[in-house]
Amino acid sequence: MEKSEILITDDCGVRLDKWVHIQFPELSRTRIQEMIKDQFITVNNKAVKANYKTNSGDRIQVEISDPEPLNVEAENIPLDIIYEDQDVLVVNKPRGMVVHPAPGHYTGTLVNGLLYHCNDLSGINGVLRPGIVHRIDKDTSGLLVVAKNDKSHQSLAEQLKAKTTHRIYLAIVHGVLPHNEGTIDAPIGRDEKDRKKMAVTSKNSKEAVTHFYVEERFNKYTFVKCRLETGRTHQIRVHMAYIGHPVAGDPKYGPRKTLSINGQALHAAELGFNHPSTGERMTFTAPLPADMEIELKKCRKAY
Known part of the structure; x- marks a missing residue:
């Protein structure tokens, strides 16, 4: 089920993600930030960032779709692991394999195989993307690094940013x-x-x-x-x-x-x-x- 709501705010100086969370408490701040990033939440028909400060009279449009149930299971999928230690894992992903579960792809992904191979993955990106620091497309092959704990994930994410x-x-x-x-x-x-x-x-x-x-x-x-x-x-x-x-x-x-x-x-x-x-x-x-x-x-x- 999908719904789209247009709201006019009288608030000034409130972060957009916080404001939306107040209006829709069933949505987590993380999900709201993703929706803003993907332009499912806009202000005055324009894309903005999560830290946008609201102004009186802002027209905020929120498009909500019901998320599919989360049930990510470990699967015995052969993986081409190039390197592994207690902090990181480097894998050579084959063409045709999705990196992490998403609508339409809840099985057969790299994450499903990683969960079977090891149970000590970083939890920073949540249940659907444990350990995933960066991605490559389904039909692109090759190397990506996986974080096995939050400290490693933060370090690798900072290196990508830098x-x-x-x-x-x-x-x-x-x-x-x-x-x-x-x-x-x-x-x-x-x-x-x-x-x-x-x-x-x-x-x-x-x-x-x-x-x-x-x-x-x-x-x-x-x-x-x-x-x-x-x-x-x-x-x-x-x-x-x-x-x-x-x-x-x-x-x-x-x-x-x-x-x-x-x-x-x-x-x-x-x-x-x-x-x-x-x-x-x-x-x-x-x-x-x-x-x-x-x-x-x-x-x-x-x-």
Whole structure:
């Protein structure tokens, strides 16, 4: 069941998340903050932050949908664990696997497999995303780090915010890139025409920077390495499409006629961070999945 309510406030100087919680006490502050972030709560038809201070006469719209029952179970799913100790776990996620449960995907996720493998995951992100510090898309393969306690989670989250983590992706993109390397510095926010997509936009966007380096050129495609300076949703996919070279196989941002691969040809190949307890710099690599290797061989043969 979904409902949408429009409320006019006479309050001044009250944080938006607190104000909404007073009006809808059944909603937790955490859920309200997520709703504000995802623009299901707006002020005067504009997206704002949770710490927005209300003004008399503000028109606050709240769209509420009933959450599905939470029942995240441990599942014996084989995981490609690259590294593990008492604080962190680094896993190589296969293409096609969802990172954490969400509506429509409550089983078969990485989190379901992690709960079976170990029961000491960080609880900062709640029951649906235990231990998850950062995500990669369902149809993107590769490395991500999982926090096994709250202290580690906080340390890793701070490193991501400070841009001290090292994240390298490999991708096959459409077209032949003319430059050997470049930087895409273009802010990313939710697409105003399609809430399920992200876009380069100046409205309600955040800084997004991607550095790319050409590895190989072919007749119709280019094999590139991308280094993330920031980590926005769908960042590489949006940025490469923005410069006219969408990731091959990307059903959301690229053309339908593409390589024979089940999902976008994008792989998180390198991951580096400082260990939360020891401070040691740690770097991990994961080889290209077989499907991308096969497509690269086809591209080389046709070149």
